[in-house]
Amino acid sequence: MCGIVGYIGDKNAATILVEGLRSLEYRGYDSAGIAIVDKRKRLYLLKKKGKFKALTDCLINRQVAGHLGIGHTRWATHGEPNEANAHPHYGNTRNFLVVHNGIIENHHELKLALKKDGHRFSSQTDTEVVAHLVEKFYKGDLLSAVCRTIGYLKGSFALGVICMHEPDILIAARKDSPLIVGLGKGENFIASDVPAILSRTRDIIYLDNNEIAKISKTQVKVVDLKGKEIKKKKVRITWNADSAEKAGYSHFMLKEIEEQPQVIERILRHRIKSKTVTFENINLSRAALKNITNIQIVACGTAYHAGLCGKYILEKMLQIPINVDTSSEFRYRQQIITKNKTLIILVSQSGETADTLASLRAAKEKGAKILSICNVVGSSIARESDGVIYTLAGPEISVASTKAYTAQLMTFYLLGLYLSGIKETITAKQLSRYLKEMEKIPDCMRDIIKNQKKVKKIAHEYVDRYHYRLAEQFKFLEDDIVQFKDPKKALELAEKWASLSHSAYGRRFGDFPFLYLGRNVNYPSALEGALKLKEITYISAEGYAAGEMKHGPIALIDEFPLVVCIATKSEVYEKMLSNIREIKARNGTVLSIATKGDKEIRKKEYSNYIIEIPEIDDFFSPLLVALPLQILAYQIAVGLGCDVDQPRNLAKSVTVE
Numbered sequence: 245m246c247g248i249v250g251y252i253g254d255k256n257a258a259t260i261l262v263e264g265l266r267s268l269e270y271r272g273y274d275s276a277g278i279a280i281v282d283k284r285k286r287l288y289l290l291k292k293k294g295k296f297k298a299l300t301d302c303l304i305n306r307q308v309a310g311h312l313g314i315g316h317t318r319w320a321t322h323g324e325p326n327e328a329n330a331h332p333h334y335g336n337t338r339n340f341l342v343v344h345n346g347i348i349e350n351h352h353e354l355k356l357a358l359k360k361d362g363h364r365f366s367s368q369t370d371t372e373v374v375a376h377l378v379e380k381f382y383k384g385d386l387l388s389a390v391c392r393t394i395g396y397l398k399g400s401f402a403l404g405v406i407c408m409h410e411p412d413i414l415i416a417a418r419k420d421s422p423l424i425v426g427l428g429k430g431e432n433f434i435a436s437d438v439p440a441i442l443s444r445t446r447d448i449i450y451l452d453n454n455e456i457a458k459i460s461k462t463q464v465k466v467v468d469l470k471g472k473e474i475k476k477k478k479v480r481i482t483w484n485a486d487s488a489e490k491a492g493y494s495h496f497m498l499k500e501i502e503e504q505p506q507v508i509e510r511i512l513r514h515r516i517k518s519k520t521v522t523f524e525n526i527n528l529s530r531a532a533l534k535n536i537t538n539i540q541i542v543a544c545g546t547a548y549h550a551g552l553c554g555k556y557i558l559e560k561m562l563q564i565p566i567n568v569d570t571s572s573e574f575r576y577r578q579q580i581i582t583k584n585k586t587l588i589i590l591v592s593q594s595g596e597t598a599d600t601l602a603s604l605r606a607a608k609e610k611g612a613k614i615l616s617i618c619n620v621v622g623s624s625i626a627r628e629s630d631g632v633i634y635t636l637a638g639p640e641i642s643v644a645s646t647k648a649y650t651a652q653l654m655t656f657y658l659l660g661l662y663l664s665g666i667k668e669t670i671t672a673k674q675l676s677r678y679l680k681e682m683e684k685i686p687d688c689m690r691d692i693i694k695n696q697k698k699v700k701k702i703a704h705e706y707v708d709r710y711h712y713r714l715a716e717q718f719k720f721l722e723d724d725i726v727q728f729k730d731p732k733k734a735l736e737l738a739e740k741w742a743s744l745s746h747s748a749y750g751r752r753f754g755d756f757p758f759l760y761l762g763r764n765v766n767y768p769s770a771l772e773g774a775l776k777l778k779e780i781t782y783i784s785a786e787g788y789a790a791g792e793m794k795h796g797p798i799a800l801i802d803e804f805p806l807v808v809c810i811a812t813k814s815e816v817y818e819k820m821l822s823n824i825r826e827i828k829a830r831n832g833t834v835l836s837i838a839t840k841g842d843k844e845i846r847k848k849e850y851s852n853y854i855i856e857i858p859e860i861d862d863f864f865s866p867l868l869v870a871l872p873l874q875i876l877a878y879q880i881a882v883g884l885g886c887d888v889d890q891p892r893n894l895a896k897s898v899t900v901e
């Protein structure tokens with residue numbers, strides 16, 4: 245949800261900002277901008293609508309010198325994506341420049357007041373008021389002006405501020421949106437996320453809420469809103485920048501799909517020591533955990549689907565009631581929390597999702613103990629929780645989450661084992677059987693990845709089917725034009741069809757919706773499979789509990805939708821076969837996800853297409869089922885020519901409510 249980066253030092257600021265923004269593009273990509281100041285107090289400001297490339301194309305062959313700068317990549321919240329709304333923003337003059345991630349909730353009233361004072365606005369954004377306020381309050385000290393400005397702001401912000409009068413200072417401030425300060429030698433940085441500056445420094449300060457940093461090339465001073473200095477801890481980043489690079493893959497998504505066996509292996513190696521599950525930062529005593537009688541899981545998007553699967557896992561292992569809610573619902577609901585009895589588990593890849601963070605705070609206020617499952621180390625959710633379990637998936641760049649999802653699933657299995665040990669709901673024999681089964685997962689995943697050509701073939705066959713149908717529609721168009729005597733009318737019709745055909749693939753795919761069905765522990769897999777497809781192909785897809793099909797979705801069935809049925813060998817296998825028969829009886833097209841060696845499901849009366857996964861205890865099958873569903877979505881997106889890593893309208897980290 246918008247990425248910001250800033251630099252002060254002796255190197256070329258433009259180069260460093262461009263490098264940083266490129267790795268933050270996953271946070272938003274509808275416009276980008278930079279502001280650079282040189283030693284002679286000259287300003288270079290460039291803003292471009294569209295993907296980041298539009299900005300870098302403009303910079304080719306331009307000598308942009310300067311030692312101080314701020315940059316921004318935008319995901320629009322207030323005002324359409326255009327150059328005027330792109331950041332950096334400035335006040336009446338271009339002396340004060342601001343980049344912002346978050347939402348200024350009271351921007352409207354601030355704007356009205358500023359207008360009365362003679363301030364003129366040139367954008368529709370909420371951010372612009374910040375630049376005007378800093379300009380208004382500036383009395384020769386930028387830090388004081390920013391501190392005063394912040395006193396007027398409601399909402400969330402990560403800010404980078406520079407001023408032409410103090411070209412040796414960069415100011416950073418945060419509340420409820422992530423921001424870090426990178427410490428270099430004779431240079432310093434700010435960024436929304438670590439990968440943006442990791443090639444430049446490994447020493448980081450995580451800013452907390454209502455902290456403001458005054459940064460020169462040799463010093464970083466962090467103060468609170470009253471200007472009182474705060475001593476901050478320097479954190480050394482130990483992971484590699486390579487994991488945030490494409491490494492020869494055509495897309496981050498495919499790279500991250502293929503990384504899953506290593507991720508699961510890493511989690512198992514790290515978490516299982518002498519047949520015992522260990523979590524180093526859980527920070528909740530065994531006695532406190534033993535007392536827990538109910539668990540509430542809260543998350544958004546893919547993490548919510550991992551949470552839903554977590555419910556099946558934990559209920560089976562702990563035999564206590566588990567609720568799951570999306571964060572945006574949980575935070576506004578009546579939260580039923582019993583002190584010392586309710587455990588809240590938050591799941592978040594980024595650890596910054598605004599609604600999940602707000603849920604954390606709401607539950608904490610009611611006295612709940614909070615455990616979070618996060619991927620990004622040091623993120624807000626991780627820091628504000630009582631305990632944290634890191635998922636160890638490494639940086640996930642693709643907007644569509646893949647490896648973070650299976651890492652979250654694996655974490656739930658391990659947490660189940662850990663808690664069931666404490667609650668004594670599992671026998672030593674069961675534990676050892678589960679551990680044995682879990683150890684098989686990385687190799688099973690490797691097998692799926694090795695055989696992914698099959699999934700690709702199915703995906704591309706399906707894309708061809710769609711193109712064929714589109715061609716038929718164009719034929720109909722031609723017939724129509726011929727019939728029109730009035731050439732103007734014919735042209736109008738042709739244009740209408742042409743614009744339709746060039747509009748979003750989702751609409752063009754209107755005749756080809758997808759339905760994903762699963763039961764029990766694979767019901768969340770069906771939801772996640774549908775979400776993956778929607779996110780990157782814009783095809784309308786629905787995930788359903790297979791038993792619910794009769795209560796609505798069955799009305800969709802004819803030969804056009806593709807019905808993806810998760811029918812692995814399990815206690816509900818026969819039930820899935822019955823559902824498939826119901827679909828086939830209505831001339832439906834079925835793609836079955838089945839267990840290797842299952843001869844029954846190969847029969848024509850069940851499957852038009854089949855994708856096999858290796859045999860595993862069905863309790864763990866969601867870890868495997870996820871992969872072919874991810875590959876299917878990926879390959880259809882590639883076949884349709886969609887922008888896989890940067891799907892329209894989405895952002896990886898949703899730091900607005």
Ligand code: G6P
Binds near residue numbers: 592594600644897
């Ligand atoms: C966005 C992303 C999803 C992600 C969701 C929750 O919608 O596009 O991939 O699942 O946010 O994010 P979190 O970082 O909290 O897991």
